Amino acid sequence: MSRSAGNGHNGTLDPLIHESSRLMIISVLNEGPWMEFGFVLTTTGLTKGNLSTHMARLVAAGYVEEWKEFVDRKPRTSYRLTRRGREAFRHYQKTWRQLTGGKMR
Amino acid sequence: MSRSAGNGHNGTLDPLIHESSRLMIISVLNEGPWMEFGFVLTTTGLTKGNLSTHMARLVAAGYVEEWKEFVDRKPRTSYRLTRRGREAFRHYQKTWRQLTGGKMR
DNA sequence: TAATATGGTTTGCGTCACAAACTAGTTTTT
DNA sequence: AAAAACTAGTTTGTGACGCAAACCATATTA
Numbered sequence: 001m002s003r004s005a006g007n008g009h010n011g012t013l014d015p016l017i018h019e020s021s022r023l024m025i026i027s028v029l030n031e032g033p034w035m036e037f038g039f040v041l042t043t044t045g046l047t048k049g050n051l052s053t054h055m056a057r058l059v060a061a062g063y064v065e066e067w068k069e070f071v072d073r074k075p076r077t078s079y080r081l082t083r084r085g086r087e088a089f090r091h092y093q094k095t096w097r098q099l100t101g102g103k104m105r
Numbered sequence: 106m107s108r109s110a111g112n113g114h115n116g117t118l119d120p121l122i123h124e125s126s127r128l129m130i131i132s133v134l135n136e137g138p139w140m141e142f143g144f145v146l147t148t149t150g151l152t153k154g155n156l157s158t159h160m161a162r163l164v165a166a167g168y169v170e171e172w173k174e175f176v177d178r179k180p181r182t183s184y185r186l187t188r189r190g191r192e193a194f195r196h197y198q199k200t201w202r203q204l205t206g207g208k209m210r
Numbered sequence: 211t212a213a214t215a216t217g218g219t220t221t222g223c224g225t226c227a228c229a230a231a232c233t234a235g236t237t238t239t240t
Numbered sequence: 241a242a243a244a245a246c247t248a249g250t251t252t253g254t255g256a257c258g259c260a261a262a263c264c265a266t267a268t269t270a
Binding site: 211212213214215216217218219220221222223224225226227228229230231232233234235236237238239240 | 241242243244245246247248249250251252253254255256257258259260261262263264265266267268269270
């Protein structure tokens with residue numbers, strides 16, 4: 001198999017991270033440890049539906065970890081970046097800077 | 106009319122620029138003045154079809170200027186960023202850095 | 211004149227991001 | 241105690257769009 005996934009360490013922008021909404025989400029999660037759904041919701045300004053589905057994809061990709069619990073009899077969902085997620089984000093940032101910085105340098 | 110286009114000077118990433126292929130194209134065009142189709146083609150690694158349609162969109166948006174001529178009896182198409190295009194790209198870069206750099210700084 | 215190359219454009223399909231509708235349970239109101 | 245409204249998300253329907261493949265027009269070579 002030839003190494004050329006959407007994310008890998010080739011010079012392409014991981015689409016899972018690059019998509020605007022998810023870029024916002026990941027940038028927020030990158031600033032700290034566990035964050036609640038509601039916090040990410042208001043910080044990013046996304047709708048609940050979209051936040052929910054984007055989160056599901058990030059979890060499925062192993063970039064984000066999900067924690068569900070009941071607090072005061074109500075459900076509470078929290079997220080944090082996994083190590084893989086943080087690394088992927090770092091790599092994405094590096095790639096973006098190279099790309100937009102010009103081929104020759 | 107309330108200023109909130111896809112590109113405007115609000116804190117969102119202009120989708121016309123943010124899309125990976127076009128981000129590559131614009132980054133390349135940003136490095137110089139007129140560039141030929143074939144050059145952009147090999148530099149970005151896109152297929153001809155996709156390059157063609159992306160260029161059409163960028164031209165339609167007023168971000169890129171198109172120049173068609175015949176050289177040695179063969180068609181030649183060249184492109185360059187317009188002033189608006191360069192400005193939009195600068196603004197995009199600024200926005201991206203703010204966004205991914207964290208809310209608090 | 212048939213094949214091959216050059217320089218693109220157009221088309222069809224599959225993915226996916228978004229808003230809207232829905233689910234499940236809790237608290238408040240009447 | 242039933243209904244209404246609120247909390248905390250999840251699921252669904254659909255339009256937009258990015259991609260590869262097919263196509264077109266002209267020029268060159270065999």
